[in-house]
Amino acid sequence: MSTDTNADADAESTSNCGGSSGDSGGDSSESKCGASSSPASSSSSRCGASNSDDSGSNEKEVGATVDDFDADPGQLTAVGLGPGQPEGMTERAKTALLDADHIVGYTTYIELLPDEITEQADEIYDTPMCGEVSRTEEAIDRTLAGNDVAIVGSGDPNVYALAGLALEILESKGATASMVDFDVVPGVPAAQSCAARLGAPLVNDTVSISLSDHLVPMPEIESRLHAVASESFTITIYNPWSRKRRENFEKACEILLTHRDADTPVGIVHGAGREDEAVLITELGELEDFGEREIVDMTTTIVVGTEDTYVWDDRMVRPRGYETKYEY
Ligand SMILES: C[S@@+](CC[C@H](N)C(=O)[O-])C[C@H]1O[C@@H](n2cnc3c(N)ncnc32)[C@H](O)[C@@H]1O
Known part of the structure; x- marks a missing residue:
């Protein structure tokens, strides 16, 4: 039997979730939901009018609902990166990331991605730590706006990670998993x-x-x-x-x-x-x-x-x- 006893914070940092290091406070960039205007780069844009605070302390509200988007939804894939180095990633994970228009994740994980993947993406949205709910919502909003989005995490998306949260938020937005062709690409858990x-x-x-x-x-x-x-x-x-x-x-x-x-x-x-x-x-x-x-x-x-x-x-x-x- 192998049982994971909770769904957990996505942070691997020694800092406190809910502390002052959330990234939203000084965010001056505009929402780029649905846009692909910027080259692959770190972005702190908020897509889809999410009104939650990214500090980790106030993440309960979900912003835009499925009715706020006109586009045909893209595909949303939760991708497990494995332990860290590119050689620990599965071929399926690499392919899913190369196929994605947008890649969303915690900064530490984004930094672990090989250049061939980050250079290929139209946009990369990363947040320093915590903010799991707003980051996941950002990924969903970008998907509902018509982009193929990969949300990444270390190890496997089903082990103390965001696969379940993605489905929960999709549901709370009035969307369905089929609507965004939701998929999980497993990775080697820690x-x-x-x-x-x-x-x-x-x-x-x-x-x-x-x-x-x-x-x-x-x-x-x-x-x-x-x-x-x-x-x-x-x-x-x-x-x-x-x-x-x-x-x-x-x-x-x-x-x-x-x-x-x-x-x-x-x-x-x-x-x-x-x-x-x-x-x-x-x-x-x-x-x-x-x-x-x-x-x-x-x-x-x-x-x-x-x-x-x-x-x-x-x-x-x-x-x-x-x-x-x-x-x-
Ligand atoms: C939020 S959980 C994410 C788990 C991940 N989804 C998995 O499948 O391994 C983060 C925890 O995973 C463990 N972890 C993640 N990467 C690790 C690594 N490279 N070496 C050792 N432990 C790791 C640590 O216990 C860390 O606190």
Whole structure:
């Protein structure tokens, strides 16, 4: 079983969502909805009269509805980029991005795109962080205005990402998924990219938990963590640490230690597939100390082993169970 327990913020930054770094305040450019006048470039235009604040603190209102657009809608594709570097992207993802008129995403992800893709697009709309709702709405409005739009994110669009939000906003605008030929192009999720760096720590029942309390309150996260840690699941922890979430990380370590031995193997992978990749295998009893070190931040995924997981030759191994049936 693999379960993702919440839909999460799209930010990988240590800054606070809802802080003062939203991009809309100083936005002086005009909405370019439906236009393709500017070359591929970073744009902070707002398309389709969205009236929400991009700071992440006031994103509840959806602006334009489907009736505000006259054009035949384009196609909307949620594209997973995988862990980071272009070689980690699927061919299907590259093709979807090359086919898109407009590419929309968090600035960090846009910066990960190869030049051949960004140069091909008519427009690129990126926002520094947070603002997931307004960014997704921007992508939808551009689609309803007749453009083929790709909205990008790291890993897979179904893992703590924007695929679901896109459908929800489409629905709230009175549109349908078919109207924009909505499609999802999968990417390699962080859990899998990170597991690959660690050896073979997943291979059996695994559950993902996000420690971001941006959308799910911490008491709920704690209760999910108790439930999962008390069973024999490998646990992949997303969004493990930020200055603001220091206490969440400490609490998570405490909960894990109430269910698992201190010598349980734990893998920490920062920036899998990126230039600053770092990999470390430690024990659960030591994990909390890593919360104050560079390797654990919002671009880190932590893999917590089970009672069966062991470390062999610097690799985490979780037996699949073959040894109970076969001799080798
Ligand atoms: C909002 S979630 C997005 C997850 C993404 N959709 C996926 O499928 O991996 C962001 C979290 O994913 C994890 N993450 C994303 N890219 C990563 C990478 N290259 N290395 C390690 N963890 C990563 C981190 O835990 C980060 O806080």
